[in-house]
Structures are given as structure tokens and as C-alpha cells.
Amino acid sequence: MKPLFLLALLSLTASAADPSKKPNYPPQPWGTWVEADFPFFSSILDARREGVGANNLTPRGIILKLDHECWACFDTDMLRVSAIWRGKGITDKALAPGSYLDAGRKTPGGQFPAPQFDGKLWLGNGLFPGWQSGGKVSTTDPREPAPSKEEVGRGPVDESIDRFQNVRLVNEGVVLEYTASGAEVREWWQASEKEGRPVVERHLSVDASTKDLLLVVGAKMNGPSQEVEAGITVTGDAELLHDDDLWIVRVPAHAKTATFCVSHCDEHEAPAIKPHAISEVAAAVRWPQEAVSKIKPSASKEAYVLDHVDLPDDNPWKRAVRLGDIQFLKDGTGVAITLDGDVWLVRGLHEMNGPVTWKRFTSGLHEPMTCAIRDEQIFVFDRNGIWKLIDTNQDGEADVHELFSNAFAQTADMREFPSTLRLAPKGEFVIAKGGQEATTIGKHNGSVLRVSADGKKSTVLGYGFRQPSIGVNIKTGLVTSSDQEGQYIPSTPLHIVKDHQFYGFLSDKLPKEQYPAPIAEPLTWMPHAVNSSAMSQVWLFDAKMGPLNDQMVQICFNKPELLRVILNERGKRTQAAVVSITDEFDFPPLNGSVNPVDGQLYLAGFQVIGWGNTLDTLAGLCRVRYTGAPSLLPREIVPMDKGVLLRFDVALDPKKAADPASYSLGTWGYKRAHTYGSAQYKADGSTGIDWLTPSGAYVSQDGKSVFVGVPGMKTEMQLRVGWSISSAEGAAMAQNAYTTPYDLVSFDAKAEGFGEITVDLTPRAAAAQAKGPVTIEEGLRLSQMLGCVACHSVKDQDLFKIGPKWNKLFGAKRDYVDEKKKKGSVVVDDAYIRESILQPSAKRHADFAKSEYAMPSYAGVVTDSQLESLVLYIKSLK
Structure with missing residues (x-):
């Protein structure tokens, strides 16, 4: 439980500094x-710089790993x-690949640089459908x-043209x-060696078609005049057409299956290769x-409490296990997703001490972070779309990746992270997509979408999110x-998403603060700290x-924590309050679910490179376990016209509960702008908190309940309610709760179980705030409590942080840019540290002056003694 103290706000920091100055983390x-023995993986591929085909960028690509170093x-799409x-x-x-062996490497926003082929093209x-019908190819x-x-990431072409279906793992x-103009197509690739030179073979089988089909193999020209060094030969039930610009294969209309082979090499004449029968045999256990x-x-x-589950870091494949989510089958088998494209089946989690067994189920996915279970089938959301993973021969490994839905753009x-996938009623899904755009404005960046039960249609539920992460009430x-x-x-919101509403975030490619629609207000705001x-x-x-049964919880990444979300539907609109359940995490959590066997909550997560976090752990998995001990959490928090109603599940010490000095309340607002956070x-526009002094407590x-009388209750953007009782x-019982009171309902003492009482709203003098300890230890505590260490390194081997280092800061020379964009330098002393906390924009670190992040002022937020403790702590970091 958190003690009762002043909690502050807002995002410290700045963005990535010069990459050449990045710490050299251990490998x-x-x-x-x-992996050497897996035949494919998924990736973006940027081939634009080679000049072959206009805008040859592939946001959704399956990379086939062939023999003889061919790809x-x-x-x-x-x-x-x-x-x-x-x-x-x-x-x-x-x-994923950039941070795999270098945990400190930040992935920049935007589309440059993007993965490119490493070798000879x-x-x-070109950027047009690879399969077409009729007599002429449209470019x-x-x-x-x-x-x-x-923007080329527009989503799939219409299903009447083409539709990708499956990646099927076979013994070869x-x-x-996929389907091309309604005809079922299957193709298998291999690389062979013919007469001492490598040849890429593309073997195709096309079901009956009443139309002539055209397969665009590739472009003949690299730029305006340079011919591509490649040879193309076609054998079987198809022919290579003459065209000055493109290699085009014509498959004549046919009543039975047509088979043919397209062979490629890096010379002007490729060998003729007989079509190969495409295997139907599922791949053997890998x-x-x-x-x-x-x-x-x-x-x-x-x-x-939190039970730590060890990850299988010592696995036979030397594979990283950076978990993004865990969901459960009915028998308690966990389905665990990793950023690096793997899916593991995890068994034994319901046992108190384990053992836990980890079985690899599949690989090759495109930076997935989340999954869902429907009718005991596994669905995974990655940059390619939503995949349904099928084990056709029941050998414990998926041999079919069915592209259930890509009915949205990427x-x-x-x-544009595939941040969350959740099952909704009637078999539908809801997805959330990252919204930060540094190059173009896409169709669905920063949106929450509903995907139909058959996967063929998506509908935008809400847009204008920066980085949404969702939950769905399945009932x-x-x-x-x-x-x-x-x-x-301006601070962290929790929203209800519906009715195609706009939620406030704009791309920096758009005019600043020109909003396309009214901004939806959240259920509640949550402070930075x-x-x-x-x-x-x-x-x-x-x-x-x-x-907590049947209740909603909120997962926090920065300063890892699990919050209880207490919904309040007493007024004209739904409101919510949040309160901490536990912050004892040793890794940064992202997603999770309830195990149906033991009924406990399991959470998984990893360090998303570029997001600040107070921990240095790369990844983790835990069980949030209910011990049966009395819960000291509130079960209801209701701001009312005469004060705040708090209900608990245990009886309270009547003396402490009835003392108004046991409660502390404060209100403040935020300002939305294009700047960071x-x-x-205060109500008068100055920075800080308006403190409310309780007049009585009943x-x-x-x-089991207490009503805290508060004179002058008003609707506010943020209300903090703190208590220190027993x-x-x-x-x-010492906690803080945070809510946004939009509507203050009337307090009826008798109806609420307080009997015939009259709430005394006579103002009571506020007790002077006691000066806290001024120590290094208090500064350390504050830096962790306020989330400072999520953004600032305090030791040489920290994982990547998004703000300037604190270690070895005191006494060092600091180049800065001031508010008028004038450059200067200073030797860091006590005064500079204080100024940076109270007026962070006064002298911004030169390496961070153009960053996407900015630290707000803590003037009026931290007390004088807290400020001095922070200065002492920063000075101590050698």
C-alpha cells in the first residue's frame, strides 16, 4: 500500500540524445x-532507394528465407x-531486431530508417496488385x-481483386x-543451384478460372535507364508475355488446376525448371x-501479492522471451506472445511453485504484442493483421497461420504498434493501434477499431489516440x-471508446491544435506520478x-503498478476513480488475463525501447494472487455535493476514521496543448494544487464506510483523495485515490447508511504542512515515487532512458538551450538542479532541445523540503 504523501505529476524529460553517446550495454x-532453421519471418521492407518500382515500400511483408543466401x-496487402x-x-x-542484442537501442519514430534488403537486388x-485479370496490367x-x-500503407486491396489467406508450414x-480474382492460388518457393549459380524457384498452382490471370513478376528497369540484372523463365501452364517495363506471366483461363514455375537468377537467362508438386504434408515438429x-x-x-514466474531464458534455441501478453485456454495453458514473433504454450502456472513448462508453438510474426482466445483458438495481432494460429495435425505446433483479418491499414x-487485441461479444474483436506518426498520416494510426466476427470488416470506434491500450467487457x-x-x-486518461469520437491527439503533420471534432472527455485523468x-x-x-472479482483493473507501465478502477454510475455520466492494488513489480507489465484454473491474474511485459520505465528488467511474468487476507482497498469512491463517500470491505477504527485530519484532498487542472504533457x-491558473480541508468525517x-465532509466541493479535472486510517x-490503511468529478450527486445520509446525521461544512483551519526530512534517502524515495527514474539514468548500465542522465551530473559542464533558443553552458550546481525542477524549460540540455518530450514545472507540486532532498540525491549520484 502507498503511504499518504504528496503525489506529483507529469512527464519528465526529453527524447533520445545523440546515438553516438548512447551507453554501451552488455551484449x-x-x-x-x-533463426537459421525457421523458413520465414515478417518485416517491413524498404526497397525505395534502389529505384525499382515507384514507392516500393512494403509495410506488411513475409520474408522468405531460402537456401544459398537467397531471400x-x-x-x-x-x-x-x-x-x-x-x-x-x-x-x-x-x-524487435534492432533491440534484440542491443537492449539500449531506441527505435525512432517514422519510416526512416526502415529495414532494407542486405545484399544484391x-x-x-511497383506498388500495384501482383495478380490481375484481363488483357492489360494496371500500374x-x-x-x-x-x-x-x-502513404503506401493503405491496407489490403479489395477482396474481389486479391485476398491473402494462409502461410502454411509444410515439410519442404x-x-x-491466397485468392487472385476468385481463383485459389498456392505457391512454394525454393532456391537451388544450377550449373554453379543460385536460382530462385517460384512454383505455383492455380485452381480453375474462367478469366485470364496476369501475374506481375517484377519490373525490368532500375531507375529511368538501368536494366535490372535478372533472368526470368516460365515453364508449365503459363507463358511469359512481352512487355518493355514489366515481367508479366499470363495464366490462360483453365477448367482444371494450372501449375507452372517461374525461375529467377541474377543473369539474363534463367534455367527452365519443371513445376514441382506442392506439398500437402504439415511440417514435422520443429x-x-x-x-x-x-x-x-x-x-x-x-x-x-505478486508471485514471480521465471522466464525460460536458458532455452535450447537461445531465444529471447520478451513477453507482451498472456491469455489462457480453458485448461489453464497460457498462450504467451513475444515481441520477436514467437508464441509459447505455458503450462503449470496454477501451481504455487511450478514447475512451469514452456513449449514453442510458432514463430515468424511481425512484432506482436498481444493475443486473444476465441472458442479455444489462438488469435495474435501483429503489424500484418490478426492471425489465427492452427495446429492441424495436433502435434503441439502451429502449421497454419491464417490471416484472419487485415481489414484495416498499417x-x-x-x-504504429499493434498494442492490444481483445475479444468482444458475438465473436467480434477490438484492436488498438499506435498513433504517433513522424512521416505521414495513415488511415488508422491512433485508432480503436471493431473487427467483425468473420474478420472481413473493421469499424473505427474512436480515433485521435497517441498510444491506446484497451480493455473490453465481454459481458x-x-x-x-x-x-x-x-x-x-496532458496527463494519462482512461476513456470509454464509442461512437467514432475524437480523443484529442493530433499528428505533428497537421496544423497545431486545430481539432477535427469535439474532444471526448475521459472517465478519469490519472497524474503523471x-x-x-x-x-x-x-x-x-x-x-x-x-x-476484485468482476472488477476492472488498469495496468501501468511507467512506474509499474496495478490499479483498481472503481466505476461510479450514480450521476448523469459514468465516472471512475483509480487506487493502487500493488506496485511490487520487478518488470514493466503490458497485458494479461485471468487463468481459468486458479482464477488469478497473470501479467506479462517487456521494456518497450524508447518508453521510460523505473525498472531495468528486460521482461517478466507474474501472478497477482489473492491470499484471502482482508482487502484494505476501497470498493466505492463517490465525490458528492458535500464531500466524498468512501466504502471499504472491512470495519474501520472508528476513532481514526472519524478524525477529519486523517484525510487530505487536493484539486488541479491540466492544459491540453501540442507540447508534451x-x-x-490551480484554479487561478498558477502551477500547483488547490488543497481542500475536510470539515468533518462520519x-x-x-x-465500513466514511463520509468526508468538504466545504466548497466543485467539479474538477483532477481530485486526489488521501486517507491514513486503520x-x-x-x-x-494509507492510500490515495484519483478521480475526475464531472457530476456531484447529493449526499443522503440515511440512504447511504449513516443514519440521521447533519454534515458540518464549517471551514476548518488547515494544519500546516510538516517539513519532511531532507536526506539522500528521501530524495531516492521521491525520485522513484514521482517516476523521475523512468526518464533519467542513475547508473551507467541503465537501460535506455528518454531524458538526460542524472549520474555524474553534479559538477559537470552542461550545454543548454534557453527559452529564447539561445545557447549557453553552465557547471551543474545546486541552483541549476533546483531551476531544472521548477523551471525545466529555462535551460534545456542541448542534446534534448529538439526532443518530442518536455518536462513540466514542479513549482507548487513538490514542497521545499522535497526539492532539497531531490537535489541531495542527484548530487550523490557518482
């Missing part, structure tokens, strides 16, 4: 990101082969443009399955071993979403978690 003990990229090359593979300019293609993109006309690699780990139960006696922007269909504090998001990087919400249905503002007749059994 990670993993193998290569691209091919298949665009699942356009059903085109965007590139064939020979070499080392692709460059690691993306989130054999073939490229225009038939898809509806994005808001930025130049992978088979790609990962027969299981990894084993343990569970370390918490020894705490609190009602809600750009190549590195921060009512209620969709909620948090967002991350930042530009246009509580939750500056909010993640998903989980409904604890079918749980065995005592008073917001300071806290205990209910059953002893249970009737003597257990300390």
Missing part, C-alpha cells in the same frame, strides 16, 4: 534474431513480390488513399495461399524440447482505452480474487 545472451519479400535478393537478409532497423516491383494503386496521399518449407522454469511465491501477507511507421461490450501522456495528452504510460485494462471475470494548475452504521483490527 544479450541470445542467438540471432533471424524474397511477399506483400500480403497487394499480393506482390516486392523484392528478391541475395545476401545477408535485412538490416535491423526495426524495434535481383528483382523489384496504379486501386486502394483508397490515406490522409497523406503519398512454407506454402503461401521444437520437441520444452524449457522449464520456477515460480517464486511472495512471502507478503497482504491481500494481493503504415511502416515504427510506432456488456463496453470498450475502454487508456492513452499515454505526451503531445496533446501515478501512471504516465498506461497500458491495457483487464476485467476480472470468473476470477477467484475476492473483492501539462503542468498541474462513520457509517456498519462501520481497520478495526489495527491494520494500517
Whole structure:
């Protein structure tokens, strides 16, 4: 439980400094990101710089790993082969591969740099459908443009043209399955050696078609005059057409299956190769071993504790296990998703100490962060779309990746994260997509969408999010979403998402602060110090978690924490309050769910490179376990016209509960702007908090509730309610709750169980704030409590932080840029540190002057003694 203290706000910091100044972190003990024995992986591929085909960028690409150092990229939106090359593979300019062995490397926003092929290009293609019908190929993109006309990530072409279906793992690699103008197509690739030179073979099988079909193999020209060094030969039931610009294969209308082979090489004449029968045999088991780990139960006696689950870091494949989510099958098997494209089946989690067994289920996905279960089937959301993973031969590994839905757009922007996938009533899904756009404005960046039960249609529920993470009430269909504090998001909100509403975030490519629609107000705001990087919400249905059963919880990433969300539907609109359940995490959580076997909540997470976090742990998994001890959390928090109603599940010490000095309340507001976050503002517009002094406190007749009388209650953007009381059994109860009171309902003492009382609203003199200790230890505590260490390094081996270092800061020379953009330098002393906390924009670190992040003022937020403790702590960091 948190003690009662002043909690501050807002986002400290600045963005990535010069990459050359990045700390040199120890190498990670993993193998290569691209596994030697897996036949494909998913990636963006940027081939634009080679000049082959206009705008040859593939936001959704399946990279086929062939023999003889040959590679091919298949665009699942356009059903085109965007590139064939020979070499080392692709460059690691993306989130997962770039941070795999270098945990400190930040992934920049935008689409530059993006992964490129690493080798010699054999073939490229234009940005138009790879399969067409009729007598002539159209070289225009038939898809509806994005808001930025130049954006190529527009989603799939219409299903009447092409539709990608499956990646099928067979005994000879992978088979790609899709429809082209209604005809079922299957294709299998291999690289062979003919007469001492490598040849890429593309074997195709096309079901009956009443139309002539045209397959665009690639472009003949590299730029305006340079011919591509490639040879193309076609054998079987198809022919290579003459065209000055493109290699085009014609498949005549046919009543039975047509088979043919297209062979490629890096010379002008490719060998003729007989079509190969495409395998129907599912791939053999690839990962027969299981990894084993343990569970370390918490020894705490609190009602809600965290049990640590060891990750299988010592696995036979030297594979990193950076978990983004865990969901459960009915038998308690956990389905765990990793950023690096793997899916693990995890068994034994319901046992107190384990053992836990980890079985690899599949790989090759495109930076997935989340999954969902429907009818015991596994669905994973990655940058390609929503995949349904199928184990056709029941050998414990997926052999079919069915592209259940890509009925929404995906750009190549590195921060258009596939953040959350959740099941909704009637078999539908809801997804949330990252919204920061540094290059173009896409169709669905920063949106929450509903996907139909058949996967064919998506509908935008809400837009204008910076980085949404969602929860769905499977019983009512209620969709909620948090967002991350930042530009246009003054502090962390928790929203209800519905009715295609706008939620306040604008791309920096748009005119500043010119909003397209009224901005939806959140259920509640949450201060920076509580939750500056909010993640998903989980409904604890079918749980065995005592008073939290059937309730919503909010996961916090920055300063990891789990919050209880207490909904308040007494007024004209739904409101909410949040209060901490536990902050004892040793890793940054992202997503999770209830295990149906033991009814406990399991959370998984990893360090998202570029997001600040107070911990240095790369990844983790834990069980939030209800011990059966009395819960000291409030179950209801209601701001009312005469004060605040607090209800608990335990009887309270009547003396402490009835003392108005046991309660502390404060209000403040935020200002939305294009800059990063917001300071806290008093009603008069100055920075700080308006303190409210309780006039009285009244205990209910059953002893489990208290009404805190507060003169002058008003609707506010943020209300903090703090209490320091005890249970009737003597257990300390010290907490803070945060809410946004939009509507103050009337307090009826008798109806609320307080009997015939009159609330005294006579103003009571506020007790002077006691001066706190001024020590290094207090400064350390404050830096952790306020979330400062999420953004500032305090030791040399910290993971990447998004703000200037604190270690070795005192006495060092600091180059800065002031508010008038004038440059200067200063030797860091006590006065500079104080100024940086109270007026952070006065002298911004030169390396961070143009950053996307900015630290707000803490003037009026921290007390004088707290400020001095922070200065002492920063000075102590050597």
C-alpha cells in the first residue's frame, strides 16, 4: 500500500540524445534474431532507394528465407513480390531486431530508417496488385488513399481483386495461399543451384478460372535507364508475355488446376525448371524440447501479492522471451506472445511453485504484442493483421497461420504498434493501434477499431489516440482505452471508446491544435506520478480474487503498478476513480488475463525501447494472487455535493476514521496543448494544487464506510483523495485515490447508511504542512515515487532512458538551450538542479532541445523540503 504523501505529476524529460553517446550495454545472451532453421519471418521492407518500382515500400511483408543466401519479400496487402535478393537478409532497423542484442537501442519514430534488403537486388516491383485479370496490367494503386496521399500503407486491396489467406508450414518449407480474382492460388518457393549459380524457384498452382490471370513478376528497369540484372523463365501452364517495363506471366483461363514455375537468377537467362508438386504434408515438429522454469511465491501477507514466474531464458534455441501478453485456454495453458514473433504454450502456472513448462508453438510474426482466445483458438495481432494460429495435425505446433483479418491499414511507421487485441461479444474483436506518426498520416494510426466476427470488416470506434491500450467487457461490450501522456495528452486518461469520437491527439503533420471534432472527455485523468504510460485494462471475470472479482483493473507501465478502477454510475455520466492494488513489480507489465484454473491474474511485459520505465528488467511474468487476507482497498469512491463517500470491505477504527485530519484532498487542472504533457494548475491558473480541508468525517452504521465532509466541493479535472486510517483490527490503511468529478450527486445520509446525521461544512483551519526530512534517502524515495527514474539514468548500465542522465551530473559542464533558443553552458550546481525542477524549460540540455518530450514545472507540486532532498540525491549520484 502507498503511504499518504504528496503525489506529483507529469512527464519528465526529453527524447533520445545523440546515438553516438548512447551507453554501451552488455551484449544479450541470445542467438540471432533471424533463426537459421525457421523458413520465414515478417518485416517491413524498404526497397525505395534502389529505384525499382515507384514507392516500393512494403509495410506488411513475409520474408522468405531460402537456401544459398537467397531471400524474397511477399506483400500480403497487394499480393506482390516486392523484392528478391541475395545476401545477408535485412538490416535491423526495426524495434524487435534492432533491440534484440542491443537492449539500449531506441527505435525512432517514422519510416526512416526502415529495414532494407542486405545484399544484391535481383528483382523489384511497383506498388500495384501482383495478380490481375484481363488483357492489360494496371500500374496504379486501386486502394483508397490515406490522409497523406503519398502513404503506401493503405491496407489490403479489395477482396474481389486479391485476398491473402494462409502461410502454411509444410515439410519442404512454407506454402503461401491466397485468392487472385476468385481463383485459389498456392505457391512454394525454393532456391537451388544450377550449373554453379543460385536460382530462385517460384512454383505455383492455380485452381480453375474462367478469366485470364496476369501475374506481375517484377519490373525490368532500375531507375529511368538501368536494366535490372535478372533472368526470368516460365515453364508449365503459363507463358511469359512481352512487355518493355514489366515481367508479366499470363495464366490462360483453365477448367482444371494450372501449375507452372517461374525461375529467377541474377543473369539474363534463367534455367527452365519443371513445376514441382506442392506439398500437402504439415511440417514435422520443429521444437520437441520444452524449457522449464520456477515460480517464486511472495512471502507478503497482504491481500494481493505478486508471485514471480521465471522466464525460460536458458532455452535450447537461445531465444529471447520478451513477453507482451498472456491469455489462457480453458485448461489453464497460457498462450504467451513475444515481441520477436514467437508464441509459447505455458503450462503449470496454477501451481504455487511450478514447475512451469514452456513449449514453442510458432514463430515468424511481425512484432506482436498481444493475443486473444476465441472458442479455444489462438488469435495474435501483429503489424500484418490478426492471425489465427492452427495446429492441424495436433502435434503441439502451429502449421497454419491464417490471416484472419487485415481489414484495416498499417503504415511502416515504427510506432504504429499493434498494442492490444481483445475479444468482444458475438465473436467480434477490438484492436488498438499506435498513433504517433513522424512521416505521414495513415488511415488508422491512433485508432480503436471493431473487427467483425468473420474478420472481413473493421469499424473505427474512436480515433485521435497517441498510444491506446484497451480493455473490453465481454459481458456488456463496453470498450475502454487508456492513452499515454505526451503531445496533446496532458496527463494519462482512461476513456470509454464509442461512437467514432475524437480523443484529442493530433499528428505533428497537421496544423497545431486545430481539432477535427469535439474532444471526448475521459472517465478519469490519472497524474503523471501515478501512471504516465498506461497500458491495457483487464476485467476480472470468473476470477477467484475476492473483492476484485468482476472488477476492472488498469495496468501501468511507467512506474509499474496495478490499479483498481472503481466505476461510479450514480450521476448523469459514468465516472471512475483509480487506487493502487500493488506496485511490487520487478518488470514493466503490458497485458494479461485471468487463468481459468486458479482464477488469478497473470501479467506479462517487456521494456518497450524508447518508453521510460523505473525498472531495468528486460521482461517478466507474474501472478497477482489473492491470499484471502482482508482487502484494505476501497470498493466505492463517490465525490458528492458535500464531500466524498468512501466504502471499504472491512470495519474501520472508528476513532481514526472519524478524525477529519486523517484525510487530505487536493484539486488541479491540466492544459491540453501540442507540447508534451501539462503542468498541474490551480484554479487561478498558477502551477500547483488547490488543497481542500475536510470539515468533518462520519462513520457509517456498519462501520465500513466514511463520509468526508468538504466545504466548497466543485467539479474538477483532477481530485486526489488521501486517507491514513486503520481497520478495526489495527491494520494500517494509507492510500490515495484519483478521480475526475464531472457530476456531484447529493449526499443522503440515511440512504447511504449513516443514519440521521447533519454534515458540518464549517471551514476548518488547515494544519500546516510538516517539513519532511531532507536526506539522500528521501530524495531516492521521491525520485522513484514521482517516476523521475523512468526518464533519467542513475547508473551507467541503465537501460535506455528518454531524458538526460542524472549520474555524474553534479559538477559537470552542461550545454543548454534557453527559452529564447539561445545557447549557453553552465557547471551543474545546486541552483541549476533546483531551476531544472521548477523551471525545466529555462535551460534545456542541448542534446534534448529538439526532443518530442518536455518536462513540466514542479513549482507548487513538490514542497521545499522535497526539492532539497531531490537535489541531495542527484548530487550523490557518482
